[in-house]
Amino acid sequence: MAKKSLEKSKIKILLLEGVHQSAVDSFLNAGYTNIEHLATSLDEESLIERIRDVHFVGLRSRTQLTERVFAAAEKLSAVGCFCIGTNQVDLEAALSRGIPVFNAPYSNTRSVAELVLAEAIMLLRGIPEKSARAHQGEWLKTAKNSHEARGKTLGIIGYGNIGAQLSVLAESLGFNVIYYDVVTKLGMGNASQVGSMEELLARADIVTLHVPDLPSTRWLIGKEQIALMKDDGILINASRGSVVVIDDLAEGLREGKLLGAAIDVFPVEPKGADEEFTSPLRGLHNVILTPHIGGSTLEAQENIGVEVAEKLITYSDNGTTITSVNFPEVALPAHPDKHRLLHIHDNVPGVLSEINRVLSENDINISGQYLQTNEKVGYVVVDVDKAYGPQALEALRQVEHTLRLRVLYSETSFQD
Numbered sequence: 560m561a562k563k564s565l566e567k568s569k570i571k572i573l574l575l576e577g578v579h580q581s582a583v584d585s586f587l588n589a590g591y592t593n594i595e596h597l598a599t600s601l602d603e604e605s606l607i608e609r610i611r612d613v614h615f616v617g618l619r620s621r622t623q624l625t626e627r628v629f630a631a632a633e634k635l636s637a638v639g640c641f642c643i644g645t646n647q648v649d650l651e652a653a654l655s656r657g658i659p660v661f662n663a664p665y666s667n668t669r670s671v672a673e674l675v676l677a678e679a680i681m682l683l684r685g686i687p688e689k690s691a692r693a694h695q696g697e698w699l700k701t702a703k704n705s706h707e708a709r710g711k712t713l714g715i716i717g718y719g720n721i722g723a724q725l726s727v728l729a730e731s732l733g734f735n736v737i738y739y740d741v742v743t744k745l746g747m748g749n750a751s752q753v754g755s756m757e758e759l760l761a762r763a764d765i766v767t768l769h770v771p772d773l774p775s776t777r778w779l780i781g782k783e784q785i786a787l788m789k790d791d792g793i794l795i796n797a798s799r800g801s802v803v804v805i806d807d808l809a810e811g812l813r814e815g816k817l818l819g820a821a822i823d824v825f826p827v828e829p830k831g832a833d834e835e836f837t838s839p840l841r842g843l844h845n846v847i848l849t850p851h852i853g854g855s856t857l858e859a860q861e862n863i864g865v866e867v868a869e870k871l872i873t874y875s876d877n878g879t880t881i882t883s884v885n886f887p888e889v890a891l892p893a894h895p896d897k898h899r900l901l902h903i904h905d906n907v908p909g910v911l912s913e914i915n916r917v918l919s920e921n922d923i924n925i926s927g928q929y930l931q932t933n934e935k936v937g938y939v940v941v942d943v944d945k946a947y948g949p950q951a952l953e954a955l956r957q958v959e960h961t962l963r964l965r966v967l968y969s970e971t972s973f974q975d
């Protein structure tokens with residue numbers, strides 16, 4: 560049989576938004592040399608043009624991978640989000656085309672936790688206003704509204720990877736930590752879970768948000784919730800811009816209900832450095848505004864680059880989908896001297912037996928078979944140890960409900 564593998568140098572990788580060089584190096588070290596590395600994101604139209612011949616795309620939080628983009632991405636095999644959040648990707652559109660999406664769930668969590676802790680202390684001391692005044696030549700030397708962190712109550716909403724890590728750091732500084740999560744979770748150290756968000760809002764001196772962007776977390780904190788917070792409370796949001804009603808927060812700050820706030824994420828964020836950032840929070844004293852940089856440290860970005868590139872490389876070379884956020888997860892062994900067929904299909908009864916019928920009719924011997932499904936998609940991986948003709952692959956593609964068939968030649972991957 561003629562060798563069908565696409566040379567790795569022909570597999571096109573598009574990396575957007577200044578993904579760290581460590582990602583590029585990982586691809587190069589794995590033999591993938593056809594890499595386009597852009598410092599910015601692309602708008603939908605530009606992306607539609609650029610993505611047509613791309614096999615793997617890497618992005619951060621700014622690039623929107625919409626249904627229209629996926630429809631144009633005929634060769635796309637997988638998506639790498641070089642960050643935690645995946646709300647910028649239409650995961651359903653990806654899944655319905657048999658495209659797994661990967662992210663980096665841990666690599667920047669420490670960076671966010673450190674920033675939030677620093678902001679909590681700065682806000683407790685009124686530093687944003689004092690610093691701004693000093694820059695203007697004023698000397699605001701006062702202890703008014705200035706507090707130690709020791710003994711204050713930090714309320715964490717969303718006790719996941721970031722929330723739990725913050726909890727440990729905060730306790731070591733003397734904060735009492737309480738948290739609210741929709742899932743019952745064991746607290747780190749002496750931190751204790753409270754039964755409702757309302758209870759947390761009423762008890763915490765500082766409320767910090769670490770929930771994902773979900774329909775249930777949209778506008779979680781608005782006028783009503785701010786009213787429940789302590790007078791002179793502090794609100795920190797480094798999760799997603801859709802979680803806080805910014806106009807309500809601005810009102811709470813202007814009216815003096817809240818002592819301060821630190822906001823890293825916004826309902827609408829500038830697409831790039833040349834677009835003006837607008838927000839009703841601009842100009843308010845004791846408010847720290849940061850341009851979505853909670854996870855933007857060199858350490859985190861370098862680790863993320865390696866982590867996500869490795870996931871894409873492993874999927875390309877071997878078919879493994881472990882930790883994909885939208886796809887059935889399969890951990891696969893190496894496949895020396897075997898061809899590996901990756902069959903992705905709608906999860907309906909009968910597809911597996913149909914695949915095996917085609918293999919049997921084409922006299923293809925199966926040396927290993929793996930199957931995993933989620934509610935929408937089935938992922939069948941078959942290692943075969945016998946040469947086969949193009950008609951067998953075509954017959955597999957013709958199996959009803961097939962979304963995609965990829966073939967990995969023994970050592971190199973073949974994109975189809």
Ligand SMILES: NC(=O)c1ccc[n+]([C@@H]2O[C@H](COP(=O)([O-])OP(=O)(O)OC[C@H]3O[C@@H](n4cnc5c(N)ncnc54)[C@H](O)[C@@H]3O)[C@@H](O)[C@H]2O)c1
Binds near residue numbers: 644852
């Ligand atoms: N600012 C940044 O640069 C930056 C960097 C990294 C992550 N993030 C964002 O931070 C957030 C948290 O990330 P993570 O890695 O800790 O996520 P995670 O998935 O590990 O934890 C989220 C937690 O929120 C809980 N949760 C879900 N809905 C909830 C609700 N309605 N009320 C209370 N708890 C709820 C979940 O049960 C989970 O424990 C995400 O939105 C992520 O995108 C932002």
Ligand SMILES: O=C(O)CC[C@@H](O)C(=O)O
Binds near residue numbers: 644
């Ligand atoms: O790096 C980014 O653009 C996103 C950072 C953060 O929001 C994440 O989801 O990890």
